[in-house]
Amino acid sequence: MKERLRRLLVEAIAAAVKEGQLPGDAAGVEVYVERPPRSEMGDFSASVAMGLAKVARRPPIQVAEIILSHLPSDPVVEAAEIAPPGYINFRLGPRWLTDAVAECLTRGSDYGRSDWGAGRRVQVEFVSANPVGPIHIGNARGGPYGDVLASLLEATGHHVTREYYINDGPENTQIVVFGGSVQARYLQALGVEAALPEGGYQGEYVTELGQALAAEHGDRYRNVPQDEAGALLFFGLVRDRMIQVLQEDCDALGISFDVWFSEQGLYDSGAVEAVVKKLMDLGAAYERDGAVWLRSSAYGDDEDRVLVRQSGGPTYLASDAAYGLNKFLERGFDHVIYVWGPDHGGYVARLKAALAALGVEPERVEIIIYQIVRILRGGEPVRMSKRAGNAIWLRDIIEEAGRDAVRFFFLLRSVDAHLDFDLELATRQSEENPVYYVQYAHARTYGIQKEAAARGFPGPSTERLELLSHPAERDLMRYIADYPGLVSDAARQRAPHRLTHFALEMARAFHQFYDRCRVLDPANEELSAARLALVVATGQVLRNLLGLLGVSAPERM
RNA sequence: GCGCCCGUAGCUCAGCGGGAUAGAGCAUCGGACUUCGGAUCCGAGGGUCGGGGGUUCGAAUCCCUCCGGGCGCGCCA
Numbered sequence: 001m002k003e004r005l006r007r008l009l010v011e012a013i014a015a016a017v018k019e020g021q022l023p024g025d026a027a028g029v030e031v032y033v034e035r036p037p038r039s040e041m042g043d044f045s046a047s048v049a050m051g052l053a054k055v056a057r058r059p060p061i062q063v064a065e066i067i068l069s070h071l072p073s074d075p076v077v078e079a080a081e082i083a084p085p086g087y088i089n090f091r092l093g094p095r096w097l098t099d100a101v102a103e104c105l106t107r108g109s110d111y112g113r114s115d116w117g118a119g120r121r122v123q124v125e126f127v128s129a130n131p132v133g134p135i136h137i138g139n140a141r142g143g144p145y146g147d148v149l150a151s152l153l154e155a156t157g158h159h160v161t162r163e164y165y166i167n168d169g170p171e172n173t174q175i176v177v178f179g180g181s182v183q184a185r186y187l188q189a190l191g192v193e194a195a196l197p198e199g200g201y202q203g204e205y206v207t208e209l210g211q212a213l214a215a216e217h218g219d220r221y222r223n224v225p226q227d228e229a230g231a232l233l234f235f236g237l238v239r240d241r242m243i244q245v246l247q248e249d250c251d252a253l254g255i256s257f258d259v260w261f262s263e264q265g266l267y268d269s270g271a272v273e274a275v276v277k278k279l280m281d282l283g284a285a286y287e288r289d290g291a292v293w294l295r296s297s298a299y300g301d302d303e304d305r306v307l308v309r310q311s312g313g314p315t316y317l318a319s320d321a322a323y324g325l326n327k328f329l330e331r332g333f334d335h336v337i338y339v340w341g342p343d344h345g346g347y348v349a350r351l352k353a354a355l356a357a358l359g360v361e362p363e364r365v366e367i368i369i370y371q372i373v374r375i376l377r378g379g380e381p382v383r384m385s386k387r388a389g390n391a392i393w394l395r396d397i398i399e400e401a402g403r404d405a406v407r408f409f410f411l412l413r414s415v416d417a418h419l420d421f422d423l424e425l426a427t428r429q430s431e432e433n434p435v436y437y438v439q440y441a442h443a444r445t446y447g448i449q450k451e452a453a454a455r456g457f458p459g460p461s462t463e464r465l466e467l468l469s470h471p472a473e474r475d476l477m478r479y480i481a482d483y484p485g486l487v488s489d490a491a492r493q494r495a496p497h498r499l500t501h502f503a504l505e506m507a508r509a510f511h512q513f514y515d516r517c518r519v520l521d522p523a524n525e526e527l528s529a530a531r532l533a534l535v536v537a538t539g540q541v542l543r544n545l546l547g548l549l550g551v552s553a554p555e556r557m
Numbered sequence: 558g559c560g561c562c563c564g565u566a567g568c569u570c571a572g573c574g575g576g577a578u579a580g581a582g583c584a585u586c587g588g589a590c591u592u593c594g595g596a597u598c599c600g601a602g603g604g605u606c607g608g609g610g611g612u613u614c615g616a617a618u619c620c621c622u623c624c625g626g627g628c629g630c631g632c633c634a
Binding site: 030032034036037038041045047050051053054060083084085086087130167171172173174175289290291293302305306307308309310311313315316341342343344345346347348349369371372374412413414415416417418420422425434436437439440441443444447448450451452455497498501504505508511512514515516518519520521535556557 | 559560561562563569570571572574575576577578579581582583589590592593594596597598599613614615626627628629630631632633634
């Protein structure tokens, strides 16, 4: 609807320019249509006239008058008025709302979907936590975010691949330390005196891994030296188990990845070596001090970065460049979104530099950094470190609060904002969690339908939707009408939190409607049928919303 | 020191393609139909939008600067 009004305005301005009433450069201005702050001001408004006042060298009100005099007629526009200091306010006929209800019922679960993505192939890579332990609350945030972002892109006509990058490469020091930790726990399980490596992983699950290895293999690996090679050997023994743990965690969150991509695979195929050579051939990398450097400073980074160490081992940047080449060149994604944690902020410039050096257009690379999650327990911050072993596992939180609440809670805030997750609040007060408010609204739409059937009311009908004229009905219908625009806005802005906020507002509009408008009125069957249609459409939109959020939409609670 | 993010009601946060009287939830206080689910609804109080400059007809929103908080600045990932 905004778009429809916007076109009317653009046409009107063009016509005015043609007749010489507005200067030529007026035709190029951006026109935005928005919601006025109060409903008495109309259904939609535009402030173009104020923006044009300067170039037109006329007062805004006059500009608005000129625009209005050229405004093409549209059956849905009941009135277009000018309000000081120069707003153009549109008052629309009831059809634009009731048509939305009808359209929602016709399109069902497709309502809100669009095709502006035109089938572009987009990859969203997220979570990608190192395979050295279960997902903890600190790196869990990317899960719901990436998953819902992917859903939003799907809903707007993109072809989306959800991908998890497994950092199981041999050059990953975390892998080495982790493997060494497993080895130490294995030896201890055999009764051998063994110390954890420097900065080793102290989590209980590591002890369990060691014990499991001892039970399975006995003392077969007892004499493996406690060095890097030994650590990697032990990592190899538990690698599949660790990936399985990560997959189970993602399952528990309701996330299903299309691709689990192994960094080790890039080494095995020679892709890492090849990309370094390619960068050298391109002149984007050079040797110095026995290391190979990426000329990243020529591509926007502060300084050049090491690709291959003096020791001969490639850095993470080298395998990431190879991975990028794989994404863009081999698999041909049009656009790639990386969802990273806050500790990766310093890495953005160098990855972009590497990809730019390889010829990937910068606009195809998008890196989103979400902000830190702070864990509180009753208001007190809880420190956590995977290595220290006092991490808070995602799985435990899900068990306590439930998947729906965890996802909804994580999606309540903008990615740019820090997120406080208070365990006590998420568990003790789980009944007051906002997710229940929305789910209850959805369940209520079912309750009403069931009651209608039980009492023998005729089913929902769109025949007399014009009977829906109560302010609460109009408010509610407005959410239904706005929903498709919300989905494309949220996708464009990479802002899943717009969905949770909209869901809460719409649920409130529905509860208000329920409170003020009796749906099932035996004395007025036509009105009842129309209201029932509104109830069904509301349930449909809530269900579509919750579907995008990956939160269940129960029929009763 | 440099880079990124944040600073809006007591608390947690929306709003930030500049626009009309700045919003919500929680918390506090006070209310609601003998009826479709009270996990609901209504009302009230509560604000120098961190401070200061600037751009503009108009700034929570854009620019500069200062203050406060978080994160990052490795031949770790």
